[in-house]
Amino acid sequence: MSRSARAIAVNAALVLAAGLTLLPLAWMVSVSLMPTGEASRLPLRLLPSAPTLEHYRTLFTRLDVAGYAANSALLATAVTAISLVLNSMAGYAFAKLPFRGRDALFRTLLAALVIPAQVGMLPLFLMLKGMGLINTYAGVVIPGLASIFGIFLVRQYAQSIPDSLLDAARIDGAGELRIYRSFVLPACTPILTTLALFTFMGTWNDFLWPLIVLSDQDRFTLPVALANLLGEHAQDVELMMAGSVLTVAPMVVLFLALQRYYVAGVVSGSVKG
Amino acid sequence: MPGPSDALEPSTGRKHVAVAGRLFVAPALIAIAIFFLVPVVAALGLSLTDFDIYALADRRNLRFVGWANYGTLLTDPLFWTALRNTAIFVIAAAPLSIAVSLGAALLVDAKLARFRGLFRTALFLPVVTTLIAAAVVWRYLYHPRVGLLNRVLAWFGVAPIDWLGDPTWALPAIILMAVWKNFGFNMVIFVAGLQSIPPRLYEAASIDGAGAWQGFRHVTLPMLAPTFAFVAVMTMIGHFQLFAEPYVMTQGGPANSTLSVVLLTYLEGFRWWNLGYAAAISFVLFAVILVLTVVATRLRALGGGLDAPEAARGGRA
Incomplete structure (x- = not known):
């Protein structure tokens, strides 16, 4: 095959692959804008005959989607903020603040990565029930307070901070907390951005744990509310697609804005995993 | 402070x-x-x-029952069904997803490819979509009468298939959806792996008369071996935890054909409140994952020592 024929083949394959990949998402958006019932009619329509926002309006006015979105945003923000502080402190210490038994401790932590989160779920549920935290926001946040993977990512990155910089600050009389805030956090901004993005999106997209913990509909996150909506509105394709768009859209926007950090995190998580 | x-x-x-x-x-x-x-x-x-x-x-x-829950498990057909379905899902979906990831990575990373960044973003997008929303969307794509998939297949004269309602097709349908959702993640890792291969290895291979396929077989694959090992283990662990797709798309049906171990744990624990029994199920899943991870890591250590040609290993400075 000549070079130009190969170039055409490669790019055609890419267009086809990207088209197939985006098709379900494009279809979701298109159907969400169709008048009720149009997606189920024959012959097949790919685009709405008369685009309408009626399903979005229904979601906001009758089905309180704004409330669910606010719950999701609140929980994702809380988990992100808290875990960012805890993970960055621990990750930095594992990289730069030696103490006896530190490396053995870190190895133990890494070994625990192989334990699936679901294993501890049942006792955690009972524990939180005992603490009166079932059906509360705190109950949703608790398993996300700190993460081994987050500590690992920060540690890997913080290792590149020069010791001389930290020592100079110490000689100047800076306390460890000050050094952490004024030198370490700024130096780690890229990895912290990555970690914040992972945590926010992971919490937003999480389903199993909020499903277990939350029982009051007012406290549902978007994914739990969406699954719940499916119970009553399964026949209403256009409405369900509008709900899916609203659940997915913030993540897509966030990813498109910060994708460099996201991809860097995926890759650096795999290097020494 | x-x-x-x-x-x-x-x-x-x-x-x-x-x-x-x-x-x-x-x-x-x-x-x-x-x-x-x-x-x-x-x-x-x-x-x-x-x-x-x-x-x-x-x-x-509350009573202490020793290993009785594990004994019950062994004779519980529902548990064996869930384990079988999960195993099929892992064995089919994980390699399929890795193969698609590698193919996509080779395409995106191809020298002849244009707009690489754009294509990479497009192929990665399903990874960041909320799983529940994606499952809802696919539920409708698979709809027997009005779903997009059957309508497209009808153009080729294929009779409508009840994807999620037929025990033969439900699990494959979930596998296809999972591949779509996940392949972008490993694609990005493979792209990074491909970009870390020194170009001089390909030059050396082509001087030795190697064609594109031989270059792929003798340079790309061995150089990607460490990436492969990581991706394989992580993908496998992830796929064992199948839950949200069957929860939304099939509720484990029809005829339990998509009941996964985590879904069974959820049902036993939080629907039927058999928490002791559910804990036993989750521990068995953990044991299976642990054993397979250890085996995979050992195999990788073994395979890494035997497979990689000297030239390739020397190239990894």
Whole structure:
């Protein structure tokens, strides 16, 4: 095959692959804008005959989607903020603040990565029930307070901070907390951005744990509310697609804005995993 | 926040750093210990009891039953069905997803490809979409009468298939959806792996008369071996935890053909409140994942030593 024929083949394959990949998402958006019932009619329509926002309006006015979105945003923000502080402190210490038994401790932590989160779920549920935290926001946040993977990512990155910089600050009389805030956090901004993005999106997209913990509909996150909506509105394709768009859209926007950090995190998580 | 702020002698300085180090790791480690490690250990204890809805109401109804839950598991057809479905899902979806990831990575990374960044973004997008929303969308794509898939297949004269309603097709349908959702993640890792291969290896291979396929077989694949091992283990672990797709798309049906182990744990534990029994199921899943991870890591150590040609290994400076 000549070079130009190969170039055409490669790019055609890419267009086809990207088209197939985006098709379900494009279809979701298109159907969400169709008048009720149009997606189920024959012959097949790919685009709405008369685009309408009626399903979005229904979601906001009758089905309180704004409330669910606010719950999701609140929980994702809380988990992100808290875990960012805890993970960055621990990750930095594992990289730069030696103490006896530190490396053995870190190895133990890494070994625990192989334990699936679901294993501890049942006792955690009972524990939180005992603490009166079932059906509360705190109950949703608790398993996300700190993460081994987050500590690992920060540690890997913080290792590149020069010791001389930290020592100079110490000689100047800076306390460890000050050094952490004024030198370490700024130096780690890229990895912290990555970690914040992972945590926010992971919490937003999480389903199993909020499903277990939350029982009051007012406290549902978007994914739990969406699954719940499916119970009553399964026949209403256009409405369900509008709900899916609203659940997915913030993540897509966030990813498109910060994708460099996201991809860097995926890759650096795999290097020494 | 005030911190210890005096400049210190080197020896006391080291001690002071050690104290700070312990204090810095403490909050995260305490959180992980209390809310992750303790529950995992407690799960083992829980799995040795008959904790059920009566015990939930009053702890005095709780009895220690030893390994009885594990004995029950062995004779529970529902558990074997769930384990079988999960195994099929892992064995089919994980390699399929890895193959698609590698293919996509080769395309995106191809020298002749244009708009690589754009294509990479497009192929990665399903990874960041909310799984529940994606499952809802695919539920409709698979609709027997009005779903997009059957309508497209009809153009080729294929009779409508009840994807999610037919026990033969439901699991394959979930596998296809999972591949779509996940392949972008490993694609990005493969692209990074491909970009770390020194171009001189390909030049050397082509001087030796190797064609594109031979270059792929003798340079790309061996150089990607470490990436492969990582991707394979992580993908496998992830796929064992299948839950949300069957929860939304099939509720484990039809005829339990998409019942996964995690879904069964959820149903036993939180729907039927057999928490002791559910804990036993989750521990078996953990044991299976652990054994396979250890085997995979051993194989990788073994394979890495035997497979990679000297040239390729030498190239990895």
